[in-house]
Amino acid sequence: MELKRRPSLSNGDRISELPDALLLQILSLLPTTKDAVATSVLSKRWRFLCKMMPSLRFCYERTNDLERFSDNVCTFLLSHQAPVLQSLHLEMNFGRGSTRDIGVLLGVAFGLHVRELDLQVYSGGEPYRFPTSLYKCGTLETLKLGPNVLVDVPFPVCLKALTTLRLYKVIVKDERSVVNLLSGCSSLENLEVITCTHSDVKTFTIAVPSLQRLTLITSIDEYELAYVINVPSLKYLYLRGLAEGDSCLIENTPELLEANITDMPVLDNSPNLQTLKLITLWFRKGDWSPPKYVAECLLNRLETFVWENYEGEIEDEREVAQYILRNASCLETATFSRTDIHPEKRLERLKELESVVRASNSCQLVFK
Structure with missing residues (x-):
């Protein structure tokens, strides 16, 4: 009975047979170029590849x-x-x-x-x-x-x-x-x-x-x-x-199409604004007063409004939220979030916002 000999793996360098482009991609995954250079001991081809690395x-x-x-x-x-x-x-x-x-x-x-x-x-x-x-x-x-x-x-x-x-x-x-x-x-x-x-x-x-x-x-x-x-x-x-x-x-x-800001100085100069995201870091009484004219983006463009860390405890903060809901005629979604608020307070804030007469009949209000 004749036994078939298995091909020797010790004599073959399977990795070096891969295309140059793939080998360069492998080298690029190493933490530093120094690590890539260390692979040059494998063969002369690897030494050449190290000199061809684009990054x-x-x-x-x-x-x-x-x-x-x-x-x-x-x-x-x-x-x-x-x-x-x-x-x-x-x-x-x-x-x-x-x-x-x-x-x-x-x-x-x-x-x-x-x-x-x-x-x-x-x-x-x-x-x-x-x-x-x-x-x-x-x-x-x-x-x-x-x-x-x-x-x-x-x-x-x-x-x-x-x-x-x-x-x-x-x-x-x-x-x-x-x-x-x-x-x-x-x-x-x-x-x-x-x-x-x-x-x-x-x-x-x-x-x-x-x-x-x-x-x-x-x-x-x-x-x-x-x-x-x-x-x-x-x-x-x-x-x-x-x-x-x-x-x-x-x-x-x-x-301007999308703004992610901690205050609202941007509205008057952004007639094409479609997405507005506010992040409350602090809000003091007297920080905000209603503008004389409604910004064009509120009347004709704004579709998505997100307010992170909305608490609604300060009157000015509530007035800003209500102002946007009352004037954003194209608004599709308005999302208010506050992770550490008590469930009863969350329900109270949601009812306050739902009571506002919204300029957009199709606006979906979310409080999470």
Whole structure:
């Protein structure tokens, strides 16, 4: 009887037989580029694939040798052979030491025409000053600057391809830096400004004609700040966390379709608003008074209204809710939510809202 021999698996590299595109996708799932490079010991083909990765991620920890880290990253970037460097994520943790200059790494990446840059700097010492020479990249489409990055822009930038900008806990030097940065992003569509530090900024002006989506989340601190928003193409707005002394002037948003805000300064300047979401953080007596004229969006556009954390204990809060129900003639759903309210209070609030004569006969009222 002749026995059939099973094929030997030890002599075969099944993974390496996969298409390059699939192998690159596998490598991209690894936590860092360093982990991907470690796979080069498998075969020469894997060594070549590492140089073709379109997205790179490097992380520096303060326990490592910074000079050696910089040299290794620069060497890898200079040997990179992908047609396009799609994205570079650079995370630097300096502890309480000096951030030192990592501009060489960024300069090499910009020389490779990187399309997306995500720079995160964690340091208890001096902030890292983002190099002004890199504010003139013609291929950069997404820029994300994280904690402890100093945004100091003494002159207008030229980032014509930039469509997404995220500023997360950065340090803004002055008002001129804000204007110079945003005015040079002629194709910007998505802007996120989240809890930035700006002790020398009194007016934070966002004037970007091309902007379509704006997220503005502020932190409550000792600085009073005025936000001026002039974005005629804006369609989606998320605004949260204004401190008691802060103010927000929304000058021109005729294309706005959806707003998620903690107050209502947006109605008069948003005739096309279809969805409005309010989040109550605090509400004092005298905060609100009925406007002289009903906003156009209430009369002709608003279809969905959501009020999170609605309590209805303060008279002004109830009056705002009733005002919207009485004037929103196209309203389809009005949802009020409060998770920690007693069931009896919930029923009482629902009856109050149901008693309001609604401008829209088809409006469905929900209290949850």
